[in-house]
Amino acid sequence: MKGYFSKYLTLRKHNLSVAMIKAKKSKMCYLFLAPYAIVFFLFYILPVLSSIYYSFTYYNILESPRFIGLQNYISLLLEDDIFLIGLKNTLMIAVITGPLGYIASFLFAWLINELPRWIRSVAVVIFYAPTIAGNCFVIFTVFFRGDAYGYVNALLMDWGIIDQPKLWLIDPRYMLPICMLVILWLSLGQGFLSFVAGLQGIDRSQIEAGCMDGIKNRWQELWYITLPGMRPMLMFGAVMSITQAFNVCEVTMALCGYPSTDYAARTVVTHLFDYGYSRFEMGYASAIATILFLMMIICNTLIQKLLRRVGT
Amino acid sequence: MAKTKKEKIEKPYRKKLIRRRKPNRSITGDLALYIFLALVAMVMVFPIVYAVNAALKPLDELFMFPPKIFAQRPTLDNFADLFVTMGKSWVPFSRYVFNTVFITVAGTMGTLLFGSMAAFVLAKYDFPGGAGFFKLVTVAMMFNGMVTAIPNYLIINKLGWIDTYWAIVIPAFASPIGLFLMKQFMEGLPTSLIEAAKIDGAGEWRIFLQIVMPNVKPAWMTVIIFSVQALWNNRASTFIYSEERKTLVYALQQIQSGGIARTGQGAAVLVVVMVVPILTFVLAESQILETMASSGLKD
Numbered sequence: 001m002k003g004y005f006s007k008y009l010t011l012r013k014h015n016l017s018v019a020m021i022k023a024k025k026s027k028m029c030y031l032f033l034a035p036y037a038i039v040f041f042l043f044y045i046l047p048v049l050s051s052i053y054y055s056f057t058y059y060n061i062l063e064s065p066r067f068i069g070l071q072n073y074i075s076l077l078l079e080d081d082i083f084l085i086g087l088k089n090t091l092m093i094a095v096i097t098g099p100l101g102y103i104a105s106f107l108f109a110w111l112i113n114e115l116p117r118w119i120r121s122v123a124v125v126i127f128y129a130p131t132i133a134g135n136c137f138v139i140f141t142v143f144f145r146g147d148a149y150g151y152v153n154a155l156l157m158d159w160g161i162i163d164q165p166k167l168w169l170i171d172p173r174y175m176l177p178i179c180m181l182v183i184l185w186l187s188l189g190q191g192f193l194s195f196v197a198g199l200q201g202i203d204r205s206q207i208e209a210g211c212m213d214g215i216k217n218r219w220q221e222l223w224y225i226t227l228p229g230m231r232p233m234l235m236f237g238a239v240m241s242i243t244q245a246f247n248v249c250e251v252t253m254a255l256c257g258y259p260s261t262d263y264a265a266r267t268v269v270t271h272l273f274d275y276g277y278s279r280f281e282m283g284y285a286s287a288i289a290t291i292l293f294l295m296m297i298i299c300n301t302l303i304q305k306l307l308r309r310v311g312t
Numbered sequence: 313m314a315k316t317k318k319e320k321i322e323k324p325y326r327k328k329l330i331r332r333r334k335p336n337r338s339i340t341g342d343l344a345l346y347i348f349l350a351l352v353a354m355v356m357v358f359p360i361v362y363a364v365n366a367a368l369k370p371l372d373e374l375f376m377f378p379p380k381i382f383a384q385r386p387t388l389d390n391f392a393d394l395f396v397t398m399g400k401s402w403v404p405f406s407r408y409v410f411n412t413v414f415i416t417v418a419g420t421m422g423t424l425l426f427g428s429m430a431a432f433v434l435a436k437y438d439f440p441g442g443a444g445f446f447k448l449v450t451v452a453m454m455f456n457g458m459v460t461a462i463p464n465y466l467i468i469n470k471l472g473w474i475d476t477y478w479a480i481v482i483p484a485f486a487s488p489i490g491l492f493l494m495k496q497f498m499e500g501l502p503t504s505l506i507e508a509a510k511i512d513g514a515g516e517w518r519i520f521l522q523i524v525m526p527n528v529k530p531a532w533m534t535v536i537i538f539s540v541q542a543l544w545n546n547r548a549s550t551f552i553y554s555e556e557r558k559t560l561v562y563a564l565q566q567i568q569s570g571g572i573a574r575t576g577q578g579a580a581v582l583v584v585v586m587v588v589p590i591l592t593f594v595l596a597e598s599q600i601l602e603t604m605a606s607s608g609l610k611d
Contacts, residue, residue, distance in 0.1 A: 036491065
């Protein structure tokens, strides 16, 4: 055992010295990386680290942070009912719109790929436009207005499905489904672009070879040839989908108000906003952020593992 | 004689048409596909078409019952009103434009320079820590601005950048997605190109500026477009509170929240805000797609 340990140590030492020599030789690499790395560390790594640190403290900006251990997490998970509502909503939105949006991104990219070139580039613009159209999604408040002026209400009343206008964005029963609808409308983002581009790069001769080998229709072609060739893009798209699915807040805030009726449209991020910017309980808000980071990283690891099996 | 000639022309043409069809496709399937795609496209584009039409409606049509989707008598009154309202605010309209342009240009230039320098060494050199750093960047792609906003605020406050342009511009330099796309695209660049330049005696800077950068034009066009879109939509409401440093989109959305009386102008704002990102995307679509083709995450 001892011999094993010392062997391990010498190996480690050796590896380290090799790395040091390599590092000395590639000084120029570090010089090129430095400007980006400094800014990246300052505004992407440090916030996450300080977020973890502050999550163990009571901090309200005015007083210096006071260490309180796990108290923030305990109150979050055991005492804060509204956080649990937010957590439930975020998970619901993530579980429903995440996979659906992801599949839709791929499906439409795949279908668009069948179109002739000119129509294809127009179609890409049409499908991608909602994501980049700024806050255009507020137009949905007009469609789902609570009185008879709202299009949805008017239409449903015309058809005789309902006899009085529904308060779509005020009634807790309808809020989440409507938000999900809008989020789905917004879900063809950068992952979608990546899919479109990746599909154009699939080797045509491979498809023809597959045809010789007895692939009969487009579905078989999709599973045996297209999907395995697209794996890297699928992974990239997954990262983008997770980001979107877990960080929902703008849509719910714009559609259902902030705070919403009975907190029915509260998400983890709006809760974080509430504590961070309205109550200035930075320690508590940091604990929320840390939980969100953890959820996203776990989810990402799981999905990447799953995607490695595609097409096998 | 003439008939046979016609056949001769037609036949190879027809043959080509059949051969050009992709394998594994049935005609009914293609037809169903077109119809389905057209329907979905209509649903996707409807809210945007509606928003544009609302901006073109005169005031009486905006409040008409039952409401009409298409403007009956389109006017540009709403845009004119918007311009008048902006002109009356105590900070001149041109100042908002300047703020947005400054933030967008400075942020984009920085992203491009910092991002491509880092991407270059990450893609083309093997050095300790490089791969680990890149992995960190891909994880950071998941953290959107909302979540890191609070610690970011504390850091920017420590640096004394609250209520300055730098609070938006400098963090934009390290945009993970920019570095990611650049690096993935640069990996497709043949290493022999760089080695040849090295043998000819070119320094790292020369290689970077004269060989790598001109060859990754689609990538930096894409980074520019994404960065412009992100910065254009960045209201930065948490970092900037002086009226004279607010961005155009922020100022416009202030007008939008002006209630019923501003309905027409609000609709115009929506259109003004979305026109820039969509237009830039349309102009650079082929280059963006070329870049995204190398966006895959390899394990």
